[in-house]
Amino acid sequence: MHRSSEVKHLASDFNTRACECFGQPPVQPFESHCPVLTDRTVRVQLKVLKVKDGSVFFIRVKPDRTGVVTDGVKHSMNPFCEIAVEEAVKLKEKKLVKEVVAVSCGPQQVQETIRTALAMGADRGIHVEVSGKDYETLGPLQVSKIFAALAKKEQADLIILGKQAIDDDCNQTGQMTAALLDWPQGTFASEVTLEADKLKVVREIDGGLETIKINLPAVVTADLRLNTPRYATLPNIMKAKKKKITNVKPADLGVDVSSRLEVLKVDEPPQRQSGVKVETVHDLVEKLKEAGRI
Amino acid sequence: MFPACRYSLQARRCVGALKAVQAEHVAPQVCSTRSSSSTLSRITTHYSVYPRDKDPRWEGVEMERFADEADVVIVGGGPAGLSAAIRLKQLASQHEKELRVCVVEKASQIGAHTLSGACLEPTALSELIPDWKERGAPLNTPVTEDKFSILTEKYRIPVPILPGLPMNNHGNYLVRLGHFVRWLGEQAEELGVELYPGYAASEVLFHEDGSVKGIATNDVGIAKDGSPKDVFERGMELHAKVTLFGEGCHGHLAKQLYKQFNLRGNCEPQTYAIGLKELWVIDEKKWCPGRTEHSVGWPLNRNTYGGSFLYHLNEGEPLVALGFVVGLDYTNPYLSPFREFQRWKHHPSIMSTLEGGNRIAYGARALNEGGFQSIPKLTFPGGMLIGCSPGFMNVPKIKGTHTAMKSGMLAAESAFSKITDENLQSETAGLYIPEYEEAFKKSWIWKELYSVRNIRPSFHNYFGLYGGMVYTGIFYWILRGKEPWTLKHNGLDADQLKPAKDCTPIEYPKPDGKISFDLLSSVALSGTNHEHDQPFCPAETQSFSCVYEYVPLETGDGMRLQINAQNCVHCKTCDIKDPSQNINWVVPEGSGGPAYNGM
Numbered sequence: 001m002h003r004s005s006e007v008k009h010l011a012s013d014f015n016t017r018a019c020e021c022f023g024q025p026p027v028q029p030f031e032s033h034c035p036v037l038t039d040r041t042v043r044v045q046l047k048v049l050k051v052k053d054g055s056v057f058f059i060r061v062k063p064d065r066t067g068v069v070t071d072g073v074k075h076s077m078n079p080f081c082e083i084a085v086e087e088a089v090k091l092k093e094k095k096l097v098k099e100v101v102a103v104s105c106g107p108q109q110v111q112e113t114i115r116t117a118l119a120m121g122a123d124r125g126i127h128v129e130v131s132g133k134d135y136e137t138l139g140p141l142q143v144s145k146i147f148a149a150l151a152k153k154e155q156a157d158l159i160i161l162g163k164q165a166i167d168d169d170c171n172q173t174g175q176m177t178a179a180l181l182d183w184p185q186g187t188f189a190s191e192v193t194l195e196a197d198k199l200k201v202v203r204e205i206d207g208g209l210e211t212i213k214i215n216l217p218a219v220v221t222a223d224l225r226l227n228t229p230r231y232a233t234l235p236n237i238m239k240a241k242k243k244k245i246t247n248v249k250p251a252d253l254g255v256d257v258s259s260r261l262e263v264l265k266v267d268e269p270p271q272r273q274s275g276v277k278v279e280t281v282h283d284l285v286e287k288l289k290e291a292g293r294i
Numbered sequence: 295m296f297p298a299c300r301y302s303l304q305a306r307r308c309v310g311a312l313k314a315v316q317a318e319h320v321a322p323q324v325c326s327t328r329s330s331s332s333t334l335s336r337i338t339t340h341y342s343v344y345p346r347d348k349d350p351r352w353e354g355v356e357m358e359r360f361a362d363e364a365d366v367v368i369v370g371g372g373p374a375g376l377s378a379a380i381r382l383k384q385l386a387s388q389h390e391k392e393l394r395v396c397v398v399e400k401a402s403q404i405g406a407h408t409l410s411g412a413c414l415e416p417t418a419l420s421e422l423i424p425d426w427k428e429r430g431a432p433l434n435t436p437v438t439e440d441k442f443s444i445l446t447e448k449y450r451i452p453v454p455i456l457p458g459l460p461m462n463n464h465g466n467y468l469v470r471l472g473h474f475v476r477w478l479g480e481q482a483e484e485l486g487v488e489l490y491p492g493y494a495a496s497e498v499l500f501h502e503d504g505s506v507k508g509i510a511t512n513d514v515g516i517a518k519d520g521s522p523k524d525v526f527e528r529g530m531e532l533h534a535k536v537t538l539f540g541e542g543c544h545g546h547l548a549k550q551l552y553k554q555f556n557l558r559g560n561c562e563p564q565t566y567a568i569g570l571k572e573l574w575v576i577d578e579k580k581w582c583p584g585r586t587e588h589s590v591g592w593p594l595n596r597n598t599y600g601g602s603f604l605y606h607l608n609e610g611e612p613l614v615a616l617g618f619v620v621g622l623d624y625t626n627p628y629l630s631p632f633r634e635f636q637r638w639k640h641h642p643s644i645m646s647t648l649e650g651g652n653r654i655a656y657g658a659r660a661l662n663e664g665g666f667q668s669i670p671k672l673t674f675p676g677g678m679l680i681g682c683s684p685g686f687m688n689v690p691k692i693k694g695t696h697t698a699m700k701s702g703m704l705a706a707e708s709a710f711s712k713i714t715d716e717n718l719q720s721e722t723a724g725l726y727i728p729e730y731e732e733a734f735k736k737s738w739i740w741k742e743l744y745s746v747r748n749i750r751p752s753f754h755n756y757f758g759l760y761g762g763m764v765y766t767g768i769f770y771w772i773l774r775g776k777e778p779w780t781l782k783h784n785g786l787d788a789d790q791l792k793p794a795k796d797c798t799p800i801e802y803p804k805p806d807g808k809i810s811f812d813l814l815s816s817v818a819l820s821g822t823n824h825e826h827d828q829p830f831c832p833a834e835t836q837s838f839s840c841v842y843e844y845v846p847l848e849t850g851d852g853m854r855l856q857i858n859a860q861n862c863v864h865c866k867t868c869d870i871k872d873p874s875q876n877i878n879w880v881v882p883e884g885s886g887g888p889a890y891n892g893m
Contacts, residue, residue, distance in 0.1 A: 060654060063611065074403055074821065074889040231514045234398075234493045234530040235360040 065265050067136065077113045080162025082120075084222040086229040087192060088160050089121030096194045097158070099123045103150060105143055107131035111245060118240035119232035125245035126150065130257055137259035142250075144176035149253035151181060156217065158199070163188055163221040174221035184214035187221040338857075339520030340880060351521040359510060361531035364394040364488075365713055367508055368538045369495040369547060371399030372408060373471075373695050374681025375540035376478040376487075377422055378702035383485035385710045393713070395487045396532055398511060400494035400864075402885035404479035405472040407864060409571060409659040409893040410695065411603050411615060412471040413437065413463055413586060417738075418699035423481065431477055435468040435608040438584030443643075445592040450643045459771055460690035460746060463586050468605045470615070470892035471695065492885035498547050498554075498677075499531060505724030506676025508533035509547070514883050536709050536725045540681040540702060543660045544866040546879050548683045555674040563786050564664040564685055565750075566870050567600065570635045571617035571658070571893060572816075576651035583608035588692075593637045596758035598624045599663075599750070600631075602638055603692070604647065609892075614647065619692070621663060621753075622787040622871050626797040632658075633802040636810035640803070648809055656816040657893050658865040662687045662694065666747035667783060672731050676724020678705045686739055690749045690766065697739045704733045745775030754784055791873050817861050821889030824860045824882050842868065863888045 060069045077085075091097045102117035104110040105128040114125035128146055130138055151159060159178075164171035178185035186192070186201030190209070193200040203210045204223050232240075250257045278284045288294045338344075346352040366382055368375045379395050386393040401407035416433065419426050426433070440463045444451045455462050483489055496512035508531060515526035539548055544566065552558045583606050590601040599621030607613040618635035639648060662668070662685035669686070672679050680701045687694030708730040712718060720726065734740060752765035769777050784790065805812045841862050844853040864887045869879040 073891055074406060076402070228525055230525050231527055233360075233514070233527050234490060234511055235362070237490065238362065 061266050061268050065267065066263060067266055075109070075113075077116055078162050078165050080164060080166075080222050080224070081117075082162075082229040083224070083226050084160040084162050085117045085120050085122060086227045087220075087222055089230075090227065091192075091194065092121065092123075101126060101154065101156070103128065103147070105130050105138060105146060105250075107135055114245055115237065115240050116232045118243045118245075119236040120230060121236075122243075124243055126154075127245050127247050128253075129247055129249050134257050137261070137263075138257060139259055139261060140170050140172035140176055142255065142257045142259065143173050144180055145255045146250055146253060146257075147173070147177045148180040149255055150248075151177075151217075153253065158217060159183075159219045161219070161221045163223050174219050178219035181217070181219070183217050183219050185219045185221070186212060186214055187219075188223040189220050190223050190225040192220055192226070339518065341520070342878065342880065344520060349520065355522050355526065357528060359528045359531045361533060363533045364396040364508075365535055366393070366395045366538065366709060367532045367534035368395065368397045368540060369509055370540035370542060370545070370681070370683070371397050371401070371404045371479060371489060371491060372475060372540060372542055372681060372698070373478065374683075374698040374702040375399075375538065376404075376475065376482050376702070377418070377699040378538050378540065378680055378706040379482045379487040380422060380478070380485060381703045381706035382710055383482070383487055385707065387485070389714065391714050393710075396534075397482070397487060397489050398493045398495050398509065398532065399489070399491045400881055400884050401887060402492045402889070403476070404489060404491050405474075405476035405892070406491075406889050407887055408472040408475045409569070409657045409888075409890055410471040411569075411571070411605060411617060411692065412469050412474075412695060413603075413605065413693060414467050414469045414471070414474070415465075415691075415693055415696040416467060418696040418703065422699060422703055429481065432473045432609075433467040433469055435584055435606075437463040437466050437468060437586050439582065439586065440464070441585070441587045443587070443589045443591075445589045445638075445641055445643070447592050448642060450589070450641075451591075456771065460688065460749070460766070461588060461692075468584065468586065468607055468615070470607065470609065472890050473892040476892075493530075494881035494884040495547060496529060496881045498537075498550060499533070501676070501723035503722050504675065505722035505726070506537050506551075506674065507724060508537055512881055512883060535713050536727060537677040538702070538705055538709070539677060539679050539683055540698075541683045543662050543682045543685065544870055544879075545683040546866075546869075546881065548679060549869075549878075551674065551677070551679070552670060555671070557671040557674060557679075559671075561670050562664060562667040562783050564662055564668040565783050565787055566622045566660045566867075567619045567663050568622055568631050568865065568867050569617055569619045569659055569661050570632060571615065571656070572653055573655035573893065574614050574616065574648060574651045574653050576612050576614055576647060577649070578612045580647050580650075581612035581614070582606050590759055590763075592641065593634050594620065594759075596760060598626075598629065599753050599759070599762075600634070602635075602644075604644065614651075616644075616648075619661070622660070622867065623784055623790045625790050625792045626800070627791050627794050628797055628799045630800075630802065632813055632816075633800075636805055637802060639809050645809060653811065653819070655891065655893060656811075656819040657888055657890050658863055658867070660866045660870055663689050663750055664783060665689055665750060666743040667751070667780060669743070672734060673727050675722040675726040678709070678727060678730050680705045686743060688742055688746055690746050690770070697742070700737065700739050701734065704737060704739075705730050708733055746770065747775065748777065748779070748781045751781035751783055754781075786875075787870055788873050788875050791871075817863070820863050821891075822861060822863050822887060823889070824862065824886035 059073070061067075062069055085102065088097070088100045092100050100122040101124055102114050102122040103126045104114050104117075107130070111125075111127055114127060118125055128150075147159065150156070159174075161174045161177070163174065174187055175185060177183075186199060186203060188204045189201045190204045191200075191202035195213075197216050199214050199216055199218050199220070201212050201214060201220060203212065204225070276287065278287060285294070346357075366379075368379055375397055379397050382393055382395050385391075399407075414433065416426075419431070419433075423429060423431070440455050440461070442453045442455050442461055444453060457464070479489055493511045495509040497510040499507040499510055501507045510531045511529035513527065513529045515523040517523050539545060539551065541548055544564070585606040587604040588601060594600045600619050602616070602618045604614060604616040607615055616639075618631065618638055620629075620631035620634060624631075638644065662682055664685055665687065670679070670684050672684055681698035682694055684701075685694075686697035686701055688697065708727050709725070712725050712727050712729070718725075749762065749766050749770060752769075753759060753762035755761040757764075769775065803810070841858050843856050843858065845856045846852075847854050859882070862882070866879055868877045
């Protein structure tokens, strides 16, 4: 499980920090997400994504170069999804929403992640079973389709997702889900307030903060500073065992999970070359000329 | 590893300062600097050193804990703990009884803190789960070749392994113990054991009559300065009729229990070694799955106990597991086990295997060497000790997994009969089960450990390693350990270091980045991580992952101790080897620590 303080350096400059400390930027393998749908009046659907734990810095490319080795590598809930779960649970505690449903797409192992969300306070879980080859190629488009279908089925009013997964950094699922449902979206949310039947969302953008008011039903994606997720304590994990998780197949929702993308090659980043120190500006110019740069 | 010479001198001076300070004050203030007193900073804020009831920041914080009851609680999800859990559930279903068994494990996943060579003797496994092969136990590499050699700086002297010698591995399997433990965890879950990885047992709970009531998991959400954060939550209490402690080598709760129940009154202190391990993917041409190589000698001198292992695993890709073990009773403070390991890899016979390969994992863990002489009392009211925690490793065989598993099974069997006995009249609220110790003494573990009891202590002679090998040849191979005497160990490992001025500094070669590496990059490979903002244990000596370092003071004059607790791989060596014994290793928030994958 990640804690938010780790998320700070993981999320904002994951790649650069890894480069600085360990000399090799991590490979970004592909992983499937699970959007969180949160429902205002009835259900809040949360997306919980199981990703390779961000503290595992050494990821290996598979010998056949089609992806990275995931077997046995420590997995945990995507840090942004934890923040999304926390936000949904907070809304429920303020009695602004009736029910929080946590959803995850993937093989049997994602049930653990759903249980963690249940331990944090979600009411029930939905496990969309996707395994084997389908799971390896599951991407934001398929997941958004699944979510759109679930949102309609469950009559959700609010969908909360993490802004992106830390393994592929796509940052697409939330936006695609909103488009498929034709719902407004409040992405990169650092503050969410419910006002009557509108949602006030403060977004983190390049220039600073942007505040928007959107109608419900809506899609919100959680950014780092939205909240500090609570710990899933042992008594809550034990209680979560009694909460229900329903199993659903993508076919039941009328979603085709085949991918239109083909991964051609996955490579490790090139080894960092050592730099060269020069004494004077003249030497620098000479070196640049030698390298054909000027 | 930081140059041991520079820091050990300062370490000894600081130890002196610390002892003086401790003697003066009732509540010890851990002093980190020796020259500038103005920039004194607290090394630790742990509540065991600074009690919370005297701390104003904790006023009004809800300290009540949620409690739950189980029949048996097992601390530690390793081979011993999981074997005990599996055995309990097997007996329960056999006798049609209901039994609630809970296992708490500090690693985030079962197997993530497991580290071992490992060459597994399948005796205990076959007793526990006879159809392990059909169930897919990851024992994929039977030993096909067994080699033992004495290394000199350039050469390799092969030593024949005659049948009957302890290092004969016929019939054994090379395994990735982390994966094996993970598989055991799956078997346990299938039987209905409640596994809770990511939750560390941090406190032993006692009934009013002094018997063990259960354990409490650690509190979460405490800041580095010892104050409660917004997300502070109390740990949970798990009460049980009997609690099994299987924390592995030098467990921190076991340390407490030894004192509480005086379990070590009649045995020698435990002695230890440090094991460092790496996993490499090598060139396919050099890969011989099933080959088991052990060596002694270079780079250690004859009076420093230790040696190496190199196992070729058959797990789909050309993988080798290799490592180095150094006895923690070494006397030279300049010795760095990590650097000896890196140096050993440059030996021509080892380099030929590793050249062209890639290192993919690193880890370290202390292991027991005390054997028979150091076995404490195993059972006390409300609890029992299993596995490497009391310590059942067969040192010359360098195998402890099979004995750990068997001890877990024996504990489970004795506990089961007591718990399900309806007519039981127990004197204490927590069950006292002396039957475990009796069963243990009648078992093959006892016989095995007795027969090899004198091999390790036989190294304490002028000829060191060679004297020990001669002793093994005569008394073990010929006489099977039946000699009537029992040699003693040398005392606590922490007392063995000689003053730096009496020892010669060792010049270690710089790591070349291809075969040998520095400590920081090795730690990165262990995947270790902890929540930054939490208190840590008070400490003062070396670590195998850059935890303790002396950094220059900002004022420029003198050095201060900096603890990078985030780098800790939970090897426990600091607690063992620290000459002043002022390090008390305590669990961090659960699920922190290394993220080993099949180590």
